[in-house]
Amino acid sequence: MTRPGPGAAPAVGAPGTKALNFKPSMKRLLGLLRPEKVLLGMMLVFAIASVVLSVAAPNILGHATNLIFNGVVGGQLPSGISKEQAVGQLRSEGQGTYADMVSGMDVTPGVGIDFSAVGNVLLFVLVLYLVSAALAWSQGYILNIALQRTIRNLRDSVERKVHRLPLKYFDSHTRGELLSRVTNDVDNVSTSLQQTLSQLITAVLTVLGILGMMIWISPLLALVAVLTVPLSFLVTAVIAKRSQPHFVNQWKHTGKLNGLIEETYTGHELVKAFGRQAEVEREFGDRNDKLFESSYRAQFISGMIMPAIMFLGNINYVIIAVVGGLRVASGTLSLGEVQAFIQYSRQFTQPLTQVGSMVNLVQSGVASAERIFALLDADDEEPDPPVPAVAEKHLGRVAFENVSFRYREDQPLIENLSLVAEPGNLVAIVGPTGAGKTTLVNLIMRFYDIDAGRITVDGVETRDMTRDELREQTGMVLQDTWLFGGTIRDNIAYGDPNASEEEILEAARVSYVDKFVHSLPDGYDTVIDEEGNNVSAGEKQLITIARAFLAKPLILILDEATSSVDTRTELLVQKATAALRSDRTSFVIAHRLSTIRDADLIVVMEDGQIVEQGDHDSLVGAGGAYHRLYSSQFS
Template sequence: MSRERRRDEGGRPRLGPPRGGPAGLGLLEKPKDFKGTFRRLTGYLRPHLGKTVFVFVLAILSTAFGILSPRILGMATTELYESIQAGRAIDFAHIGKVLLALGILYVLSAVFSFGQQFVMAGVAQKTVYDMRREIKHKLSRLPLKYYDARTHGEILSRVTNDVDTISRSLQQSLTQLITSVVTLAGIVIMMLTISPLLTLVIVLVLPVAFVLTRTVTKRSRKYFAGQQKNLGDLNGHVEEMLTGHKIIKVFGRENESVRKFEEVNNKLYSTAWKAQFISGLIMPMMNFLNNIGFVAVCAFGGVMVTQGAMALGDLQAMIHYSRHFTQPITQTASIANILQATMAAAERVFEVLDEEEEVPDNPDAPEIHAIRGDVSFEGVQFGYKDGDQLYQNLDIDVCHGQTVAIVGPTGAGKTTLVNLLLRFYDVGAGRITVDGVDIRELTREDLRQIFGMVLQDTWLFNGTIGDNIAYGRLDASEEEVVQAAVAARADHFIRTLPEGYNTLLNEEASNISQGEKQLLTIARAILADPAILILDEATSSVDTRTEILIQKAMAELMQGRTSFVIAHRLSTIRNADLILVMNEGQIVEQGKHAELLVQNGFYAELYNSQFAG
């Protein structure tokens, strides 16, 4: 059952609410285990340890030089002021020297800062590259069960959004955190060397700033959470209404839909503006505190200068420091939030990496060649969920070359049969054999080489038509591709396309019809030339006339191959060597068409209902 459900999700990821707000205040997620995740994440930096340390050293140096410079600039001012006050000529040689030293300091600081970011860019991006690669690799080893339990959007978001968050954090936040701390410490030290008293006045601002930032952040969090939720609701509603546009229209529900939208929209507005307002207060608040420090320094410093307790240039430096004092505090606050979000993102990524993988392939897998195609199910038990057995005790025997038709109502467990044959899922008990070999003995690759299938959902990728057919066998020549297309009766429609086999299928392959897509997947299966065929309602949306042609091609293809056909069409089923009638996970009847009709059981009812109209 869950098979059918998943498919409806389609390929489009759900639109999540946009991430973050200004200054990282919108990020609400909290990691479950900050420390552990942090340690594991930093583990990714280990191969770049040397570079990372280098980056940190550069960051510290650049910041230190940056902090030193106002002090030196102040020397020049002092010289100017004192010369004027004393009425003597200004010593421009001295000022020149000071300014030269300052210039060198500035250049060095800039170079270090550049170097730090330059090196970090490589480190961060390469780390993220490795991470993405690792996830993708992991994804290919996860069992289908994992995919069936999750939406595509959810998985996609971990590889893109979450990794992106980590990338940005590595690129900026990590070094920013270091520079913030260094800046704060450096400024305090510099200020202390100038005037401990004035420093005290400024530092008094610190706890106030801290408390204010925290309170505002806390309050705004509540509203951001509300905003995020409402945004999610809104997006959900939009998505639903637009996907169902046609239905909304034909049932005349546009007004209702707009009314509901406005309702959600109003809710969004009422939380959004509050969130924006409160978070918008941080900047002016910090600015105000800054100004208070500024004024205090000006006034008290002024007095000190007049008393000769301080040089004017030092006052200027002091003013500069006081102006930049609150900046690292606000920055650290927002970085702390970003780091939290990063850890939460990393946790989600690690969750994927820690998922249980498929049972590894048997290392002593026997080599297979010349498969005859005998398939049997022996006492197979299986359920998608524990305790919810779909197959109780399934026995099927298929000889090579036979065509097996599987029929039964929706949800009877037909698709599950395919899932088991290809080992998308493993049986709970019992075994499935091909030519007498348990399929779990074989490597998955070998096993799947044996099968060719045409599934209900016609999956094609964004590439040319030729490439899509060649997907069945990558080393196929162009000629073979065309031959397969001809056999699948797809050649004709392909040639009517302006670019022929080079026609590029767009993202949703919406530039060809559903029936044409089906023809391509059939061609793909034909090219793969498998020993055993699986056709899963494959012909249900090909138009009926084309179907005659396909059926002919299929009959040819099925010749000498074991084939499992899941179809609704009784005309195809009638010619089958074996019909498996399934209901609620059980084979209720099996046999040939005529035999089953004589039995006058479930199959007979199913069959007759076709014509009872």
């Protein structure tokens, strides 16, 4: 079959083909949460309540500090006089600064610390923190439910999309690259949302709440604290802009490395046989180095955000401490208010620091999200007709009428091909490699859509039928066998999940699976591993034939089903396929011409064209292309 191999054409939506469009991708990623708006609303209410209580606590704790400080100062003043008298006495003694501070305090001369009041305040603050923590836990629990549902829906969307993609999409992407998007990128989006969304929401609410409290305590100190915010955002934006391309490259090289690993492990024996270990190791090392470099640069650059914001926060802390001390000394603010403000200033920079530390996770998650969106946005295969046509009689007549097809617009393959397969006939398709034999049968199955002409089954054009209906009438036995991890019985029943035990056993007997299955320790319950290594190539082929037999197809396609088995097993496969072909229209792609001598029609293809057609005797006698192929095998 002639078709573009992986990487032969630019991949649809391949990572790295364009710069990451951060804002639209981030908006679309958050849009995935829309179905969970009720849970998110509940989460937001809990988050606001938690933040309000946690923000109120330092101000109340500042009251406890005032009680202690007022008690200490009051105990040092003479008893029996008023606060105004004490202030006047201090001024007369030349202690003006101390007098200013006392005038701004709520003290009673001669009265010390009220420990009972201090204890009540501390107990109240403890209750506030406990309730705030419980609300924060509830917020995280609800958000986790919403996020897990969202990721589950995203996986479902990716899975459904994979089944809607045309075959050409898989031709232009390596399996490792596709698996990386379906698994690694989805997991990375999940991790990014789980580790950032809750903290981001809490951080924003905390900043707003703390900012309101700071303005209420001292507008001047609030202005000093707020000056660091635009600087923090500017630093974050500058660093993030430089690190984002490296995150894109990180996930691009991750996909490429996964593709190489998947190919190498799948063909491990072949790599060993041809002595290409050193070459594979060099290529792995090269791709691993590129992944290391992009990952290192992304993490190193984005990792500069948090230290930079912490540095700005420390400068802000020093300025607030100095200005606040001067305000206490002048009596404008109480010590408790300054202490609360310093707490608020530290809490104010902490959310900004958290946001800075999460930027790399957000960037990585959005980069993965864009790769997933590229998969989801890829063109679907052409939809089925809204009102599908149904043949009056299901006989199995297949006709090609002036069919043209090419994988690429600039590379013609099949041009104006016409062919008729009558019901119950065996049509053998032969020709050199790349002649278009497998392409021809793929067009029957509508794995690809033709460019011109039409293909009909019992008079109905295949494009007017649903793909499910077309493929229910068609069975395939391919050269490359595919078995899934399960029992032999399950693999046979894959052809018809509703088949009875008797029907499964009958299919096994007709296809000669029954001849070898009893030699296995568990018989039909023998579990086949993912690679099918516990049964031989010929036994796997017989199982696929049994599967096709159980499906009872009207049209049968055999793609060189005996090419990879020994002579003895080939005879069994030939007998099994002969039983399978009985009363069915069959298309057989064959390289061993001895297996198709009894075909009703032999079609000889070269370069996408039918150059000869007829039965075996007439084609040999014509001395043309078929005669040359036949002579090359039996001369």
